Amino acid sequence: MKLVDEVKSAVTPRAALLVIGVLALQLLFIASYVGALHKPRPTDVPFGVVAPGPAATQAAERLADLPGDPLYPRVVRDEAEARRQILNREIDGALIIDPRGTTDTLLVASGGGTVLANALTRITTQLEQAQQRTVRTVDVAPASPEDFDGLSAFYLVVGWCVGGYLCASILAISAGSRPSNPQRAIIRLAVIALSAIAGGLGGAVIVGPLLGALPGSVLGLWGLGALVVFAVGAITLALQALTGVIGIGLAVLLIVIAGNPSAGGAFPAPMLPDFWRTIGPALPPGAGTWAARSIAYFKGNALSGAMQVLAIWAVVGTVVTLVMSAVRRKEDRA
Incomplete structure (x- = not known):
């Protein structure tokens, strides 16, 4: 048999179409995984803010104006409500502002994703430092040490x-x-x-x-x-x-x-x-x-x-x- 005939016999039209389909899946695999995961950054993360009086609204507005819109802040009544919303997976974190001191509290839930909890810690730490304040992080739903x-x-x-x-x-x-x-x-x-x-x-x-x-x-x-x-x-x-x-x-x-x-x-x-x-x-x-x-x-x-x-x-x-x-x-x- 000639080479062309041998190829036709070895690779049927149906097989050729399936090979083309596999190639398409291969390229889509690369595009999807790299497209989704090559540059992760927090965007519009549901985030609670607890502070007395108008300070809460002012803090929420300040967080909403951060470059790149990493947070989608909302005012929360108190720390207990913030913890409840985190455990109900309504928000991913919350900042508890203490007007009587210079240390605020960040609530996170690493069980929902350690990378996101770390990102929230980094964002709030930088924001607090710019205002000569510090933040302590409390993990409300911590991931297992084995996870x-x-x-x-x-x-x-x-x-x-x-x-x-x-x-x-x-x-x-x-x-x-x-x-x-x-x-x-x-x-x-x-x-x-x-x-x-x-x-x-x-x-x-x-x-x-x-x-x-x-x-x-x-x-x-x-x-x-x-x-x-x-x-x-x-x-x-x-x-x-x-x-x-x-x-x-x-x-x-x-x-x-x-x-x-x-x-x-x-x-x-x-x-x-x-x-x-x-x-x-x-x-x-x-x-x-x-x-x-x-x-x-x-x-x-x-x-x-x-x-x-x-x-x-x-x-x-x-x-x-x-x-x-x-x-x-x-x-x-x-």
Whole structure:
């Protein structure tokens, strides 16, 4: 055979298109991760200010006028209210101004992201120094000493996401990307559900009792993990049911390329560019990371939004998978 004929035989048009798709995913991966993470800086971080009388409003206005808009300050009634809002994840920090002295108090929550807590400390320290004042930092929800930079929750969720789309992908590769009837679709969903239960428990035990990386309820993390794995697996099955093997690439695009850098793992959401900050909470890695940190460090507060996001992905993935399997059965009978 001539070389051209050999190439045509070795690389079919379908394979060539898939290679081009892989190249596109590769470049999107680079663009997404570098675009999101190459220059982190705090922007419009929800931030409380406590001070008596008009001093609170004046301080909030001063913080709002900082170059680059790192903070989005709001006046808070007192220190107890500031602590409550931090633990409810309504704000990320608060400055308690003491008019009777020269030392103020900064409240942070490193459990929500050590990098962000450090950034708030740096910003307020510089501001206080310019006014010949000092600041002491109090960590209201401290990250575990075994949880370096608060990354354990993020990596836990990434592992669950990987388990979800790999399980769905293996089912597609081994038995056809599109289930031929609803019964097979239900079986695949059931397999993913069983994998989700096992993976959720395994991940919770590893980061909790085994490694001590995350505090919080093992049962809570188990339930979260099962939902994350199932949601990602179900949406991967749905994408495969719609597009065939290309669905695996679409799942990678959605979960890995778009979801991971926007999840608030390495850098919490207020430190990400606008695009990634916007999409992160709506994708499984971002919702899962937020929920894992809430369980571990914030007494389970502010969970409902993230859990609703994951539930929607799970329901949509399940419904689309079942509907497409029914449509295919009708096509096969026709």
